Amino acid sequence: MRPFIPILARTLHAVALSLWLGGLVAIGALVAPLSFITLRGSSILTLEQANSLAGHIIGGSLYFFNWLCIACGLLLLFTNALLLRHTRRRWALAAMTVTGLLLCTALYLGLSLTPTMDAAQAQGDRTNFDHLHHRYEQISSIVQMPLLVLLALFGALRDTPCKNIEEGLS
Numbered sequence: 001m002r003p004f005i006p007i008l009a010r011t012l013h014a015v016a017l018s019l020w021l022g023g024l025v026a027i028g029a030l031v032a033p034l035s036f037i038t039l040r041g042s043s044i045l046t047l048e049q050a051n052s053l054a055g056h057i058i059g060g061s062l063y064f065f066n067w068l069c070i071a072c073g074l075l076l077l078f079t080n081a082l083l084l085r086h087t088r089r090r091w092a093l094a095a096m097t098v099t100g101l102l103l104c105t106a107l108y109l110g111l112s113l114t115p116t117m118d119a120a121q122a123q124g125d126r127t128n129f130d131h132l133h134h135r136y137e138q139i140s141s142i143v144q145m146p147l148l149v150l151l152a153l154f155g156a157l158r159d160t161p162c163k164n165i166e167e168g169l170s
Helices: 004-040 047-083 089-122 126-159 162-169
Strands: none
Touching (some): 004 126, 047 089, 089 126
């Protein structure tokens, strides 16, 4: 029964990390561009209607994705806490620190920036919306993506036996 907790924690950690990183890539690389390409190619929509509808699709996707990120962040913290007694403590604590930064980022994007973007869009303030949208993209690509990769690395270091790490470093 003893190895059940670390196995479950590692599995949940991998799922949460995959959902977050995969969702970030899927929305940025698939949903956003394909929404605009598909809707702009429609013969029954004007360009303005197509852009508006694509924006609503992406905005709705980001709304749910932000909540998914928050849930994943909490799950990642929980799983790393469970693994503190079963793995290399230094790397588990490093992973928890990076997860905390990711969770703060997700909370900022989901609870502050996204609602502000939505309000700017509802008011027709295109300049402010474009500025906020650019900030959202920057935080997603420059902050979240590297932190997720770093978290994956810390997870691997956390779960690699000490002897293997020491041999690889020398």
